Amino acid sequence: MGKTYRYETDIPESFTDFDPDKYAHEVREWVDQLVPSNAKVALSGSGGVDSTTLAYALHPILGSRLYVYFIDDGLRRIIGGRPEADVTAGMFGTFENFEVIHTADKVIPALEGYSSGELKRQIMIDRYLEASNRFLERLGALFVLDGTIKADIVTKKARKQLQHNLDLAYDVDKLEPLASLFKPHVRRLGRYAGLPEEFVHKIPCPGPAMLLRVGGRFERDKLDVIKEANDLFEQGIEEYMRAITGKPYEYDPDTGVREPFQYFAYTIDPAMHRFGSLEGKYSDIAGTAVECLVTDTKAMFFDPAEEEQRRALYEPTLWINAEKFPDYDVLWRIREEAEKDNYPRVVIQLSEGSGRYPIIMKAVNSSDAMSALSMELPIDMLQETAGELYDMGALKTGYEISKKPPASIELF
Amino acid sequence: MGKTYRYETDIPESFTDFDPDKYAHEVREWVDQLVPSNAKVALSGSGGVDSTTLAYALHPILGSRLYVYFIDDGLRRIIGGRPEADVTAGMFGTFENFEVIHTADKVIPALEGYSSGELKRQIMIDRYLEASNRFLERLGALFVLDGTIKADIVTKKARKQLQHNLDLAYDVDKLEPLASLFKPHVRRLGRYAGLPEEFVHKIPCPGPAMLLRVGGRFERDKLDVIKEANDLFEQGIEEYMRAITGKPYEYDPDTGVREPFQYFAYTIDPAMHRFGSLEGKYSDIAGTAVECLVTDTKAMFFDPAEEEQRRALYEPTLWINAEKFPDYDVLWRIREEAEKDNYPRVVIQLSEGSGRYPIIMKAVNSSDAMSALSMELPIDMLQETAGELYDMGALKTGYEISKKPPASIELF
Numbered sequence: 131m132g133k134t135y136r137y138e139t140d141i142p143e144s145f146t147d148f149d150p151d152k153y154a155h156e157v158r159e160w161v162d163q164l165v166p167s168n169a170k171v172a173l174s175g176s177g178g179v180d181s182t183t184l185a186y187a188l189h190p191i192l193g194s195r196l197y198v199y200f201i202d203d204g205l206r207r208i209i210g211g212r213p214e215a216d217v218t219a220g221m222f223g224t225f226e227n228f229e230v231i232h233t234a235d236k237v238i239p240a241l242e243g244y245s246s247g248e249l250k251r252q253i254m255i256d257r258y259l260e261a262s263n264r265f266l267e268r269l270g271a272l273f274v275l276d277g278t279i280k281a282d283i284v285t286k287k288a289r290k291q292l293q294h295n296l297d298l299a300y301d302v303d304k305l306e307p308l309a310s311l312f313k314p315h316v317r318r319l320g321r322y323a324g325l326p327e328e329f330v331h332k333i334p335c336p337g338p339a340m341l342l343r344v345g346g347r348f349e350r351d352k353l354d355v356i357k358e359a360n361d362l363f364e365q366g367i368e369e370y371m372r373a374i375t376g377k378p379y380e381y382d383p384d385t386g387v388r389e390p391f392q393y394f395a396y397t398i399d400p401a402m403h404r405f406g407s408l409e410g411k412y413s414d415i416a417g418t419a420v421e422c423l424v425t426d427t428k429a430m431f432f433d434p435a436e437e438e439q440r441r442a443l444y445e446p447t448l449w450i451n452a453e454k455f456p457d458y459d460v461l462w463r464i465r466e467e468a469e470k471d472n473y474p475r476v477v478i479q480l481s482e483g484s485g486r487y488p489i490i491m492k493a494v495n496s497s498d499a500m501s502a503l504s505m506e507l508p509i510d511m512l513q514e515t516a517g518e519l520y521d522m523g524a525l526k527t528g529y530e531i532s533k534k535p536p537a538s539i540e541l542f
Numbered sequence: 543m544g545k546t547y548r549y550e551t552d553i554p555e556s557f558t559d560f561d562p563d564k565y566a567h568e569v570r571e572w573v574d575q576l577v578p579s580n581a582k583v584a585l586s587g588s589g590g591v592d593s594t595t596l597a598y599a600l601h602p603i604l605g606s607r608l609y610v611y612f613i614d615d616g617l618r619r620i621i622g623g624r625p626e627a628d629v630t631a632g633m634f635g636t637f638e639n640f641e642v643i644h645t646a647d648k649v650i651p652a653l654e655g656y657s658s659g660e661l662k663r664q665i666m667i668d669r670y671l672e673a674s675n676r677f678l679e680r681l682g683a684l685f686v687l688d689g690t691i692k693a694d695i696v697t698k699k700a701r702k703q704l705q706h707n708l709d710l711a712y713d714v715d716k717l718e719p720l721a722s723l724f725k726p727h728v729r730r731l732g733r734y735a736g737l738p739e740e741f742v743h744k745i746p747c748p749g750p751a752m753l754l755r756v757g758g759r760f761e762r763d764k765l766d767v768i769k770e771a772n773d774l775f776e777q778g779i780e781e782y783m784r785a786i787t788g789k790p791y792e793y794d795p796d797t798g799v800r801e802p803f804q805y806f807a808y809t810i811d812p813a814m815h816r817f818g819s820l821e822g823k824y825s826d827i828a829g830t831a832v833e834c835l836v837t838d839t840k841a842m843f844f845d846p847a848e849e850e851q852r853r854a855l856y857e858p859t860l861w862i863n864a865e866k867f868p869d870y871d872v873l874w875r876i877r878e879e880a881e882k883d884n885y886p887r888v889v890i891q892l893s894e895g896s897g898r899y900p901i902i903m904k905a906v907n908s909s910d911a912m913s914a915l916s917m918e919l920p921i922d923m924l925q926e927t928a929g930e931l932y933d934m935g936a937l938k939t940g941y942e943i944s945k946k947p948p949a950s951i952e953l954f
Contacts, residue, residue: 182632243811243813243838244813244815245657245758245811246838246858249815249836249838249858252815256815256817399656399657400654400655403652403668404663424661426655446661
């Protein structure tokens with residue numbers, strides 16, 4: 131296993147004081163000192179903002195020594211109807227070296243049947259490393275560049291039990307030039323490095339991608355359904371934002387914050403258990419009859435120093451089925467009580483169908499992914515999308531109203 | 543929810559100093575003081591040694607005021623080819639009041655599809671309480687007697703995350719007259735109270751019974767297969783013991799310890815993931831090629847004060863497939879290394895078949911269920927049973943070699 135080099139420097143407290151030109155120059159100098167002039171450098175491009183920004187920031191000094199590779203493991207998204215591999219390949223049209231490596235036939239069968247979030251991640255990462263290391267060896271690369279940012283590092287540290295899975299064991303030395311930046315800084319650096327405006331503001335999608343949206347037992351069908359559902363909801367949110375603001379998202383140039391921060395659809399196992407004892411309490415809050423169900427799906431814990439939150443790790447999701455969708459102030463009170471009852475993840479039901487998988491929508495606002503709040507999306511917008519998800523084969527649809535912490539943004 | 547009364551007294555350090563006559567008298571006096579002379583008292587009989595001993599110990603003073611009920615939730619064992627409900631009903635032939643309550647049609651469908659051990663337990667307990675409280679109300683019972691023993695209380699305390707599930711919320715007051723005893727004491731008390739010798743020495747089977755032997759996703763088929771497999775292995779062990787000692791088990795009258803302490807077969811989800819990185823290490827120890835697989839099944843943590851052990855809670859099982867079954871001294875070294883690698887639960891493969899579920903055998907020695915060691919069963923005895931399990935539809939068969947702590951005896 132190779133060494134890891136992180137570029138660590140102080141970032142100004144005020145976002146507007148951040149100088150992408152200065153950072154780009156420092157990073158290039160730092161990389162230049164570490165990498166011999168005849169060395170091949172590989173870059174694992176996930177298609178996301180971080181790794182693509184890194185590629186664009188370093189292309190000016192590495193040129194044809196830079197080899198960007200994209201691993202299509204079958205877990206990548208569908209974006210506006212197109213496979214993410216195609217969208218990403220389009221981004222690197224001007225690069226000398228770009229390659230898509232297809233591994234879905236090795237990854238999807240290996241995941242089949244597993245339920246544990248940690249193990250699913252571990253399997254994906256194992257296969258990813260296997261493919262990466264084979265590529266690095268074939269290439270004869272001396273280094274691999276990795277788009278890890280500060281938020282990843284902080285979050286990895288907090289999520290103790292996954293840490294050893296996430297410190298990727300590449301055979302060659304690894305460089306992490308973006309290790310000091312949070313998302314808004316990366317976006318500015320990306321724009322500075324020449325990435326198109328709509329790209330630098332695209333929503334973040336973590337490395338395991340759609341794997342994170344298949345809650346519970348992994349099945350290929352489930353993955354296929356949720357890929358389509360996720361694309362539908364992404365488009366739905368962007369359309370909604372366009373209708374009210376004229377743009378698919380809002381961007382605050384003073385803070386670098388994009389609203390919404392992240393939005394996606396996910397599925398869980400269909401088994402749900404009715405909890406009579408909770409019902410009365412939540413019916414009181416909602417002012418109407420409420421059915422409380424719990425599901426098998428586990429939430430990620432947030433802070434290992436907090437005993438209470440650690441225990442929340444393996445708590446199931448609380449699924450609330452009210453006679454009518456409550457007002458948001460009522461929903462926030464429900465969420466608060468659910469947290470006290472050790473249900474960090476709460477979903478409010480929108481509709482019931484006859485398909486195979488529950489489909490849940492989630493949209494959050496956040497400045498740095500360290501904390502996040504669910505958006506107050508209008509009920510008619512949610513219900514309209516729920517109708518389309520119904521046609522897609524949903525068993526039930528819901529909107530998640532959890533807060534981070536204690537719940538994580540993604541499922542695990 | 544009713545109050546809980548525990549009979550708490552000091553038990554002599556030396557087992558031979560324990561006086562079952564004295565304990566039985568004290569307990570009867572204690573119950574007599576708490577229970578008005580016209581009150582009906584229900585006793586939830588699980589068919590196990592603890593609750594049956596309790597019934598026999600209190601029958602002399604409660605007589606026809608005692609109502610023993612057995613809940614057949616579909617999760618009970620098959621014992622020597624007979625359903626446990628029948629075996630248990632036979633035990634209470636001389637009692638005025640005994641009733642079997644059938645709830646399988648409510649319990650089994652409610653469990654279908656769940657993977658989380660905690661949630662499966664919670665569902666079972668919910669349904670159990672629902673049925674119990676309905677029975678208590680119908681009966682007009684003032685008290686319910688519960689066979690909880692000291693080991694249960696200590697273990698419940700340690701297993702923090704399950705505690706609230708296990709403190710059963712009966713609507714009426716609960717009496718726990720055996721709350722000061724460990725298993726060997728209960729066995730002596732049972733014999734004293736008139737239970738047959740072969741019954742007081744029967745193997746312990748925890749309340750959730752066969753539920754604990756369905757690892758991973760709950761499916762009715764899986765339960766059916768494992769009920770048969772468990773009965774087969776129980777009979778196989780007893781036959782083996784008879785062949786070498788003339789009796790189905792050995793009993794030490796000085797310590798009250800029965801050998802073997804517990805033995806059962808269980809199943810897990812069939813998905814297994816190959817871990818290349820571990821292979822070399824275990825091949826070195828085994829002195830032969832070894833394949834390391836990990837499964838989704840989770841081990842229970844033991845001591846919440848021990849950070850390392852807590853983290854082991856959600857580690858998967860390590861499944862070792864060696865070219866030939868290693869000697870036991872080699873197996874113990876493998877187990878030791880696996881514990882260091884954070885795999886508290888280790889299974890060594892016996893055979894591969896073409897059925898649907900892996901079937902794993904486990905047999906342990908223990909004096910008090912607080913710590914336990916796997917037995918050194920002869921490989922030919924294991925392989926013979928594995929052959930029969932193969933005919934029963936096993937996908938793979940294995941023998942578990944874990945130690946408690948860090949692994950629990952049962953799966954979760």
